[in-house]
Amino acid sequence: MSMARSVSSLAYPERFYAAASYVGFSGSPSSSTAALSKFQSDVALLLYGLYQQATVGPCNVSKPRAWNPVEHSKWTSWHGLGNMASIEAMRLFVKILEEEDPAWYSRVPEPTVKPNSEMHPKVESSGETAIPDGTFFPEPKHISTENGGPIETQDKDIIMEGLGAIAIYDKWVAPPISGQQPKPRYQHGAAVVKDKMYIFGGNHNGRYLNDLQVLDLKSLMWSKIDAKVAKGTSESSTPAHVAPLAGHSLISWDDKILSVAGHSKDPSETVTVKEFDPQTLTWSNLRTYGKPPISRGGQSVTLVGTTLVMFGGEDAKRSLLNDLHILDLETMTWDDVDAIGTPPSPRSDHAAACHAERYLLIFGGGSHATCFNDLHVLDLQTMEWSRPNQQGVTPGPRAGHAGIKVGENWFIVGGGDNKNGVSETLVLHMSTLVWSVVTSVQGRVPLASEGLSVVLSTCNGEDYLVSFGGYNGRYSNEVYVLKPSHKSDLQSKIFDKPTSDSMAAVIPSTNVGRDVAPESEAAQDGKITEIMMDNVDSGILHMRTEESGERIIAALEAEKEELEVTLNREQLQNIQRKQELAEAETKNVEISKELQSLRGQLAAEQSRCFKLEVDLAELRQKLQNMETLQKEVELLQRQKAASEQAALSARQRQNSGGVWGWLAGNPAEKSSDYS
Template sequence: MPNGPVSHNGVTSEEPKAVVAENGKAVDVQDKEVSTEGLCSISAYNQWTPLAVSGQLPRPRYKHGAAVVQQKMYVFGGNHNGRYLGDVQVLNFKSLSWSKLEAKPESAEAVSFAARAGHSLIPWGNKILCLAGHSREPTESLSVQEFDPQTCTWSTLRTYGSSPSSRGGQSVTLVGDTLVVFGGEGHGRSLLNDLHILDLETMTWDEFETTGTPPSPRSEHAAACFAERYLLIFGGGSHSTCFSDLHLLDTQTMEWSRPEQQGVTPEPRAGHAGVTIGEYWFITGGGNSRKGISESLVLNMSTYEWSVVTDLETRAPPTSEGSSLVMHTINGENFLVSFGGYSGRYSNQVYVLKTSLKSSAPLQQINETETNGITPGTNSSRKVIFEIEELQDKLGNRADFSKTSAQVVKGERNQIEDRLNQEQLQSLNLKQELANVENRNAELTEEIQLVRDQLSAEQARACKLENEVSEIQERLQKMDALEKEFELLRGEIISGSDEVTASSDQPPRGGGFWRWNG
């Protein structure tokens, strides 16, 4: 539903009607004046408002990706009428104008952005990371690509360790300096609930073992990070049902739990979008087997209390399935920006909601438990890092240390750093060995499958030969019976010949016919 005339091959179509909510009631805004002075012109809080934009509108789509970098929203890919899209569209929040970028590979050997849907975009510094997604030519493992808005180039990042299998509809969440990948739909429509973590400093993949009960396999769910430690998973769907459950993973203890939800009861949904502002997690759009979800919700992640932000008429773009949702701050005001989606038809409209909720001061991490100053679930490398930090604290607090003592501590610190470097090197070597073993295992698995296929072919051939042998045996039995009958007839013929010989002494009584029948 474009919010202005759209040109297709030189033909301008009339602007369709749009619906927004005011004071909880749906109103027609076809003839309603929409300000073009930017996001700051929006005065009403907690109401979705269609945004007037200029430039060539992107093609309507859903299951695309969107990310904000330096006052601009970048939209990659998506799906339209079953066709994967590979374009890069940019909405400038200052001028409120759309433009299309002609992105290119970083080098002749690099791979450009492949048309895809169901992928994830993560802003990282002044660049954008793109992970996973469904495409026409799926790969075996999940790749990590990077887009540089300054040079408008794509590059594929080299990662270490065992990469997750390729998938779409997963969640990718930035937790500190790591990316946490959960679930999604893999090859053959297989639903997943595995957990993989990519360390963005070393670009190394890890698959951690968790305790507790993880979420059931699902895709098209939403995920968020709270207090730089806790991963929340909400909703999603399988092939037969949609969920409204809320799961919590403590990334330090790697333990799953089910928080007790408060406030309104969210409806089951999949294909919804979410964005966080401080301790608040906003959820909009999605649907289930019965209907699309018209309510925009917010979860207080410190109390797990749900509340309704606003409600829209069903099939208005922010209630769509597969829409994107980003947050942009101007002059201290937080704006939610929704683009695209599918609710019976594909949308390319931009809707904005100015939220009245303000994030509070940084919260203390809840349910923190430590043993001897070391958090459970950390590896030896992190333990060494904590030892370095403790030495630094001691050096800062004890200003009266003598020069000799300082040199001793410095030597100990160097030893610890050497141990850390050795352990990191050993960890990389072990991960490389593990990757080699996994590759060898994959090769052996292929060989075993080949042998199994050959064995199946030989078994089929043996079965065919057995059938032929059975037929030959039946023929031999028939030949034995015929041979016995032949011997019997031969005996009768010999007996008859003897009788004829005995009667040959008598004179013939005639010839011709009698000779054969007399």
């Protein structure tokens, strides 16, 4: 039986070696040099470096002499990859080849190159291939026919395809994905219907999208859906259409997908609800009744029984909201709810989940300038808001994160705090309100970004979280998968006390970080029972019942010792901080005394200044009086001078009369004579 010609059925190593065969790499220097001529120099050198990293490992050979530029460039490309894992180098090799030549697999020569034992170690007991990230991919089995000739077949009990090939717990891995990848985006919607993840809309470079993409979670192959629009579903006279959206919510309901709210270029006045039918590949607008909420994006929409509970968001005018609305899916009627208590502050891009079909949990989100890390609970029976106490690790502020519920556990992935993307994946055990860290990622990867989506898929009885997209400086279209262990279950069984429906009881936080969860399977003879005990530091441990008690005690004792060390360290730091506080208080007293002295000096100077101002005012008044007196003196002097001048003139006239006056006949004298 020949190997299937389906890219989706190939695991990383098979895809890589098929790609290497197509490019022309066979391990010899001559063949690799010939293969470099198929691509541009930079791409060819990168492919060479990735091939060496995947098959040989990190570059430990000495740097070639500078007179050979080709070998020098190849060495530089390989050496620059550092300690990149082999499986990551394989993934990047195939990804770059698909970008350069999307149809490469259709031209792969048969038979494809099979990995040898040195480059591709096998687990003989299970017939699986181990790769560095802990994932096991199946190998074909060879069994003999009746005439002794070997044929190649596959054991259906061992072959694991799609998500089932991921065996490592509580770590994000990038599975092999085939098909044409969707355009990178964030603030899109995602929902799962019958082992298929549907992606609709989103934001790319500031433009809203309206394409519908689907990822088959069994074959891990992307495909695009050319959806139709049902006729006669538009309430206006114009034909119905699916407007580009971002910040909307996709909800799986009755094997269909509901799209609720979202930002659009030409927003309507109220929230619109659309429905996609995967069977007919048709969009239709749903008519609602009651008082619909105003249009918005970045809200949370949570399925609770047969209703949708919508909270918050941001309207078309960028006003933040914290209103509450409920849509009855059976009657399609909106209800505007006025809850009692203190609601969360207005926000968007938060996460919401429902616990026990009664309690709505709201976590995080952001305003225009602030990100939150608060947790609010709404009792949907009493319609009362509360803010319960949280235990365990303290989540950092974030907005644009994604949340998904798996049983009693609520997983929070990604988000940002206006500075950086959030690297840790958190889980909240909703019955006890205890936070713990599942895993963390390194570097600027899509999992530490805003506007990503996370959905839940079940394969072979196992749960898987599937993330897509996001933005952290660049738009992403990558898929990551996490297989969660149920490590919070035992914590709730050991520490949880009988609680009322008000969720008032909360477990202590001293044992957070080493949650233990058992899973037992009885064998046919009833003698062997295995317990899976999950530990944050040590991973997944399988043990038999006769050893479990001792190991649990040892783990608890080790945890106690670590907690005591941590407590001693905290106490020492507390003492140091108290000393620093005492020194600061002493300095504060001295500074206060100096400040009081300066205040006294300032008061004295102010009093002296006031006196000087009074004296200055008096001097100014005296100066004005002196100026007035001086003017009067000058006036008197001028009058006196005028009087003296007049008198002098009179005397001069009298004296100058004499004989001439008599001869001429002085009128005065004449008059005197007549008299």
